[in-house]
Amino acid sequence: MTDYDVLRVFCGPRGGYGNELGVVRDGSVIPDGRDRQALAAKLGFSETVFVDDPERGVVDIYTPSTRLPFAGYPCVGAAWLLDVPELVTPAGVVGTRIDGEFCWIEARPEWAPPRTLRQYASAAEVDDLEVPPPGEWIYAWAWEDEAAGRIRARGFPGRGDGIDEDEATGAAAMQLTHRLGRALNITQGAGSQLLTAPQPGDWIELGGRVVLER
Structure with missing residues (x-):
């Protein structure tokens, strides 16, 4: 192996x-x-x-x-x-x-295939979503605290390859940051954290913690 x-x-x-x-x-x-x-x-x-x-x-x-x-x-x-x-x-x-x-x-948000950015009225609505059938790549999100830039999100690849939901999705977070034009603090999946910030020339900075699992 x-x-x-x-x-x-x-x-x-x-x-x-x-x-x-x-x-x-x-x-x-x-x-x-x-x-x-x-x-x-x-x-x-x-x-x-x-x-x-x-x-x-x-x-x-x-x-x-x-x-x-x-x-x-x-x-x-x-x-x-x-x-x-x-x-x-x-x-x-x-x-x-x-x-x-x-x-x-x-990096640039357009480097990744486009995601369907779907806004919901509350974080609770995002939490309650069922996994949609295979099809479009959906990034479901809602403001937790708009003034502070805090967002609740979930990612549904819709690929039909066994990955029903992505725990953390950097490219979608970058595309959402580009659309909103502001720095974001995103909680995705069960509890992952993604940080983003727009940069000059439509570049986006994306950050997070990394650990070696094995």
């Missing part, structure tokens, strides 16, 4: 929750894209990262069913693990930094 690390990305304030991420540090052991896709499907994480050049930060990202040019939480996790100043993805170069307990990336 190929060696890989498991991280939890966007952990809560006490280190719990977060979205599990698989990282194959030596991507050269699986150079073929079809084999990478098969491993990502076997591992079953929302995303799996293959590191093709750890010094330059070149990464390749897969869900259980498809390859992604960019994704938020895999880039945050890989940036924390590799501790490099940038990551190179098929979509573009992602800036990275570690600031205390948070790891940050800076």
Whole structure:
């Protein structure tokens, strides 16, 4: 079996929750894209990262069913693990930094496939949602405290690949930040925390806590 690390990305304030991420540090052991896709499907994480050049930060990202040019939480996790100043993805170069307990990336919201951003009247409504049938990628959200920029969210990929709900979804958080034009403090899933901030030129900064699970 190929060696890989498991991280939890966007952990809560006490280190719990977060979205599990698989990282194959030596991507050269699986150079073929079809084999990478098969491993990502076997591992079953929302995303799996293959590191093709750890010094330059070149990464390749897969869900259980498809390859992604960019994704938020895999880039945050890989940036924390590799501790490099940038990551190179098929979509573009992602800036990275570690600031205390948070790891940050800076990227463009349009690099990820569009999500359906669906606003609800209250956090309670978001909490009570059932998983929708496969179809569009839905990011359900509501203000918890609009003045403070605090949001309650849940992510439903709608892919039909066994991932009914994403615990933490960086790309969707970036797209919501771009739409609202302000910094956000998002609680997603069971208790994950994502921080975002707009930057000049329509770039978005995305940050969170990362821990090595195994």
